[in-house]
Amino acid sequence: MVNPKEKRHRKTYKFTPEGLSIINSALEKLADERGKQLWHTWLEGKSQETAGDYSISADTLKKVLGQTVGDRVEGGERGVDESSITKIKELLALLVEYKDTTTANRLRKLKRGQHWEEVVSLDWQDLDKTPEEIINKPVISNQTLPAIPVWQGRDDLLNSLQESLKDPMLRVLVILGQGGIGKTSLAVKLLEAIQDNYSQTYFLKVQESSSFDDLAAMVLGDLRINCKNENEAICAITNLFSKQRCLLILDELEEILKPFNRCAVAEEFGKLLNAFAYSQHNSHIILTSREIPADLADERGGEIDPMLVHMEIVQGVDPDASVAILKDRKLKDSDEDLKWVAERVDGHVFLLSQLAALAKDRKGYLRKHPELVTKKSDPILQEQLARQTEAARDLLRRMCVLRVPIDLEGLTFLRLYTEEDRFESAAATGEAVDFTDDELEETEYIIKQLVAANLVQSRYDENCCSFLYDLHRITIDFLQKAYADSLPDLMQIAYKFYCTGKNINNPQSIEDILPVIEAQYFAFQLGKYREAIYLVIENLECYLRRWGYWKQLNEIYELIIPYVKEYVDQSDMPNCLCKIGISYRDIGKWDLAKEYFQKALEISHKNKSEKDIADSLMYLGDIEDKQGNWNEAEKLIRQSIEIRKNFSNLVDMADSLALLADIERKRGNWDSAKEMCKQALQIFEELGDISGKGRCWGILGDIERNSRNWDQAEIFVSQSLELSERVNDRFRIARCFGVLGDIERRRKNFDSAEHLYKQALKLREEIGDLKGIATSIGCLGATELDRGNLDETEKYLNQALLKMKKLGMIWNIGDINFDFAILEKRRCNLTLAQEYYNKAEEIFNKLGARKKLEQIQREWMEEHN
Numbered sequence: 001m002v003n004p005k006e007k008r009h010r011k012t013y014k015f016t017p018e019g020l021s022i023i024n025s026a027l028e029k030l031a032d033e034r035g036k037q038l039w040h041t042w043l044e045g046k047s048q049e050t051a052g053d054y055s056i057s058a059d060t061l062k063k064v065l066g067q068t069v070g071d072r073v074e075g076g077e078r079g080v081d082e083s084s085i086t087k088i089k090e091l092l093a094l095l096v097e098y099k100d101t102t103t104a105n106r107l108r109k110l111k112r113g114q115h116w117e118e119v120v121s122l123d124w125q126d127l128d129k130t131p132e133e134i135i136n137k138p139v140i141s142n143q144t145l146p147a148i149p150v151w152q153g154r155d156d157l158l159n160s161l162q163e164s165l166k167d168p169m170l171r172v173l174v175i176l177g178q179g180g181i182g183k184t185s186l187a188v189k190l191l192e193a194i195q196d197n198y199s200q201t202y203f204l205k206v207q208e209s210s211s212f213d214d215l216a217a218m219v220l221g222d223l224r225i226n227c228k229n230e231n232e233a234i235c236a237i238t239n240l241f242s243k244q245r246c247l248l249i250l251d252e253l254e255e256i257l258k259p260f261n262r263c264a265v266a267e268e269f270g271k272l273l274n275a276f277a278y279s280q281h282n283s284h285i286i287l288t289s290r291e292i293p294a295d296l297a298d299e300r301g302g303e304i305d306p307m308l309v310h311m312e313i314v315q316g317v318d319p320d321a322s323v324a325i326l327k328d329r330k331l332k333d334s335d336e337d338l339k340w341v342a343e344r345v346d347g348h349v350f351l352l353s354q355l356a357a358l359a360k361d362r363k364g365y366l367r368k369h370p371e372l373v374t375k376k377s378d379p380i381l382q383e384q385l386a387r388q389t390e391a392a393r394d395l396l397r398r399m400c401v402l403r404v405p406i407d408l409e410g411l412t413f414l415r416l417y418t419e420e421d422r423f424e425s426a427a428a429t430g431e432a433v434d435f436t437d438d439e440l441e442e443t444e445y446i447i448k449q450l451v452a453a454n455l456v457q458s459r460y461d462e463n464c465c466s467f468l469y470d471l472h473r474i475t476i477d478f479l480q481k482a483y484a485d486s487l488p489d490l491m492q493i494a495y496k497f498y499c500t501g502k503n504i505n506n507p508q509s510i511e512d513i514l515p516v517i518e519a520q521y522f523a524f525q526l527g528k529y530r531e532a533i534y535l536v537i538e539n540l541e542c543y544l545r546r547w548g549y550w551k552q553l554n555e556i557y558e559l560i561i562p563y564v565k566e567y568v569d570q571s572d573m574p575n576c577l578c579k580i581g582i583s584y585r586d587i588g589k590w591d592l593a594k595e596y597f598q599k600a601l602e603i604s605h606k607n608k609s610e611k612d613i614a615d616s617l618m619y620l621g622d623i624e625d626k627q628g629n630w631n632e633a634e635k636l637i638r639q640s641i642e643i644r645k646n647f648s649n650l651v652d653m654a655d656s657l658a659l660l661a662d663i664e665r666k667r668g669n670w671d672s673a674k675e676m677c678k679q680a681l682q683i684f685e686e687l688g689d690i691s692g693k694g695r696c697w698g699i700l701g702d703i704e705r706n707s708r709n710w711d712q713a714e715i716f717v718s719q720s721l722e723l724s725e726r727v728n729d730r731f732r733i734a735r736c737f738g739v740l741g742d743i744e745r746r747r748k749n750f751d752s753a754e755h756l757y758k759q760a761l762k763l764r765e766e767i768g769d770l771k772g773i774a775t776s777i778g779c780l781g782a783t784e785l786d787r788g789n790l791d792e793t794e795k796y797l798n799q800a801l802l803k804m805k806k807l808g809m810i811w812n813i814g815d816i817n818f819d820f821a822i823l824e825k826r827r828c829n830l831t832l833a834q835e836y837y838n839k840a841e842e843i844f845n846k847l848g849a850r851k852k853l854e855q856i857q858r859e860w861m862e863e864h865n
Contacts, residue, residue: 139191140218141203148185150349152328153321161190161312165284169307172277172296175288177314180350180377180474183288186314187249190286198247198283206255212268217765219248227799230268238275241283248276253289262294270295277308316347325349329356332363341366344373350474354380357454358387381478384455391415392446396455396471400479401490404518405459405468409435412443413497427496430503464511488526495522502539508728513543524559530567533560537572537579545586546691548730548767554583574600574612578619585623586731588770588807594623611652614643618656626771628810628847630663637663654683654692661699666811668851670703677703694723694732701739706851710743717743734763734772738779745783753783774803775812782819793823811852814843818856825863 139145164170175183195201204215216233219240227233240246256265264270273295276285287293292311296304304311317325322342323335329352331338345351355373358380359365366373372383385393398414399406406414412435417423426433447469450456455475461468471479480487501515510517516539524532536556544553557580568576581596597619604612621636641656657680664673677699684692701716717739724732741756757779764772781796801816821836837860844852 139195139201139203141205142214142218143205145188145191145203146184148188150182150325150328150353151185151189152324153317153347154182154186154189157312157314158186158189158193161186162194164310164312165194167310170310171281171283171285172273172309173284173286174292174296174309174311175286175314176292176311177290178348179290180348180472181314181316182349183314184251185349187251187286187288191247191249195247197245199244201247201249203249203251206250206252208255210256212266212272215250215269215272219246231271234268234272234275237272238279238281241276241281244283246283247286248283249286249288251288253287253293254291257289257291257293262291264293264295274299277305316345317349317352318347319343322347322352325352326356329353330360331356332361333359333366337364337367341373344370350472351377351380353454354384357452358384377474378478381455381475382482384453388450388453388455389446391442392450395443395446396450396475396479397483397486398490398493399456399469399471400476400483401487401494402470403521404514405461405470407464407466407468408440408443408447410497411447411469412439413500414493415443415446417493417496423496427499430499430501432500491522491526495519495526495528498522502535504539507543510544510547510549513540516540520556529560529563533564533567533576536560537576541579545582546727546729546731548734548763548769550583550586551768554587554768557583570603571607571609574604574607574609574616577603578612578615581619585619585626587768590623590626590808594620597623610643610646611649614640614649614652614656617643618652618659622659625659625663627808630667630847634660634663650683650687651689651692654680654687654689657683658692658695658699661696662702665699665703665706666852667848668706668854670707670851673703674700690723690727691729691732694720694727694729696720697723698732698736698739705739705743705746706855708746710747714740714743730763730767731769731772734760734767734769737763738772738776741779741783745779745786748786750783750787754780757783770803771807771809774800774807774809777803778812778816778819781816785819785823788826790823790827793819797823810843811847811849814840814847814849814852817843818859821860822863 161173165173175186177183191201191203202218204210204218212230212233216227216230216237219237220227220233227236241248256269257263258265264273270293273287273293274297277296278298292304296309298305316322319339319342322345323338326333326338326341333341341355342352345355354377355366358372369383372379385396388396395411395415398417399411409432413423413433416435416439422433447456447458451458451469455471456469457472458467458469460466483490498515498519502519504513504516507513516535520532520535520540523529523535536553540556541553544550561580564573564576564580577596577600581593581600584590584596585593597616601613601616601620604616617636617640621633621640624630624633624636637656637659641653641660644653644656657676661673661676661680664670664676677696681693681696681700684696697716698720701713701720704710704713704716707713717736721733721736721740724736737756737760741753741760744750744756745753757776761773761776761780763769764776777796778800781793781800784790784792784796797816797819801813804812804816817836818840821833821840824830824833824836827833837856840856841853844856
């Protein structure tokens with residue numbers, strides 16, 4: 001219905017008469033008076049200028065519609081097309097259909113035109129969704145929102161908080177209270193009540209390990225790549241919250257607050273909290289916490305501004321609501337006795353739930369035991385334990401050290417574990433214990449009683465198709481305090497259980513190796529440092545590295561580094577040091593990685609181990625390659641190959657050949673690169689090494705891409721992608737996305753290229769591939785340069801260049817300088833453009849990148865022509 005006219009600097013859209021009639025009708029029904037006035041002014045002007053030619057600039061259309069509608073799609077620009085108009089009409093119908101639902105107030109406002117921009121953004125930003133999906137936008141959350149099993153006596157408070165949020169000055173709502181009082185339940189109910197007032201809602205369950213990047217990635221998504229540092233990310237978040245009306249809930253914030261000054265552990269998190277309160281935006285942030293975050297204080301006066309930050313201290317529910325909770329939980333005591341209970345615990349929701357579980361079917365029990373009816377959870381939990389069978393108490397005791405939920409078979413192991421042969425043998429061999437049906441049924445009976453007593457939480461996991469069980473945090477704290485002297489013994493049992501899962505066979509995801517991760521954790525906690533180290537280097541390392549969990553792997557290595565010298569055998573030391581070095585190499589800390597590889601080389605020479613010497617040399621060559629020192633890299637790798645000829649380790653030989661092939665590719669010696677790569681590929685094929693084959697096909701695809709053979713390059717890289725996906729090699733998958741993006745960019749399919757680059761960037765951010773992140777950002781800049789969006793190009797290139805300089809990415813710095821040269825040339829800054837070009841030429845000249853020099857010289861001449 002709309003035919004876009006492509007112009008270099010100014011986007012316009014031309015309406016057909018039919019399209020004009022439909023959009024005019026939609027605007028009459030939806031637009032506010034200002035929008036209608038703009039539209040009619042434009043129509044009148046067009047009628048006087050050129051009859052029948054109703055073209056409109058993107059800027060004017062943006063003013064009328066309230067947003068940019070020139071979204072990019074393959075083949076050009078998309079304007080107001082027939083499907084878009086249809087969706088507006090469907091949305092109009094829905095505004096009537098929803099008039100009796102909870103969204104009525106919001107939708108009536110939309111229909112009256114009070115929030116025309118929101119109507120349009122709902123429609124135009126989600127063209128692939130149904131109108132129902134558009135109206136009911138999901139909450140973006142790091143976990144499923146918790147169910148609210150107990151809700152009594154909070155409706156007035158809920159309404160009061162909704163009124164507070166109508167204050168145009170208010171930006172942050174802090175829900176304060178002790179553990180178990182119902183802060184999370186209140187926040188979730190509040191979210192459900194007000195969600196429709198916001199264009200987007202976020203819910204972050206804060207954990208001790210939560211970082212600023214977790215929150216920034218959740219809120220900003222792809223926009224995170226535009227931020228050079230945390231300060232820019234903070235500005236980006238507040239800018240987003242200014243342009244869109246958003247709701248952000250941070251639950252259990254005390255998990256990241258320092259115990260003494262109540263400031264955020266991570267400084268940037270504290271800065272963001274302060275920015276939420278004191279920067280200009282039209283969104284709301286709701287925090288739940290046991291403590292007042294000190295970062296909410298005004299930096300100028302040192303106090304929290306009550307006009308901007310509302311503190312709501314949550315107390316227990318009133319007596320009537322408390323009685324209702326107890327009755328809902330099937331207590332049959334008299335109203336007088338139930339009111340007495342409510343008053344004694346001040347309406348504390350968690351305590352009421354525990355007392356109800358304790359006294360269920362025991363009328364008068366709480367009156368007879370007033371010492372249990374207290375504001376403290378300890379006596380209640382103590383009595384709860386006393387009511388359980390010895391087997392149930394023992395199972396709870398054994399569960400209190402677990403970090404992750406556990407299934408029925410795991411609980412059965414914990415329950416029955418003794419040092420008898422079947423358990424010790426299973427732990428030693430890494431095989432699961434076979435339990436009888438009677439043993440499993442007995443565990444199931446016990447766990448059901450504990451769930452009914454509100455001592456254990458259960459949830460159904462769809463991935464493993466079974467119920468998983470864990471403990472409430474208050475219960476964990478109580479049990480660990482009660483059994484403090486037994487914690488080492490309890491950890492030993494947990495360690496033995498997870499050892500039964502060490503014998504993993506062809507794992508496909510991190511869930512498959514979770515038993516090994518937990519076994520390594522408990523081994524370390526128990527001081528079994530040798531076991532903890534070898535579990536990493538022999539079991540976990542290859543999978544965590546292949547699947548891209550580089551940051552997690554590096555964190556594990558940093559914990560065990562102090563114990564390596566004492567607990568690793570001298571013969572294994574080079575291998576261990578090399579793997580630690582690889583963990584630093586993968587996250588971009590190349591100098592630190594080099595130190596470990598050099599230490600490994602020194603020890604390898606002392607041990608007279610040719611294999612370890614060859615490995616150390618190969619890894620040192622890899623670092624030199626990454627830093628652009630190709631001659632030194634080649635020298636080290638060829639030394640490695642010569643040594644490998646003395647023993648038959650074909651995998652390592654193929655790895656070395658692949659490294660050399662990639663160096664030759666970058667030098668422009670493509671025939672030599674192909675020959676080496678094919679030799680490596682043949683070895684990998686003989687060995688059935690899928691990951692190695694994927695790597696070689698990727699290099700061959702790179703060579704064809706550099707030769708401008710786009711179709712052949714796509715075939716080879718797609719083959720590499722398929723093989724990499726089979727083994728879940730996320731590093732290689734991301735690299736394939738990036739190369740395929742380059743191919744599409746060279747074909748001038750810029751939207752496809754951008755999509756692929758962003759896929760690569762997302763994966764690289766997940767695995768912590770700093771070099772890959774910088775490369776992807778640079779590629780996005782090159783795409784915007786090809787599109788002619790010069791300002792966007794500059795943002796991307798500056799960000800990429802900063803990261804590349806920190807990492808010493810010489811080749812890539814040359815590429816960025818050449819892109820800057822083209823950018824400034826198109827801006828007619830000829831002197832500056834020539835300076836950038838000279839830098840790029842100098843870099844590639846020093847590297848000896850013959851073909852790359854030819855490429856930039858050719859493209860520079862084409863740009864001048």
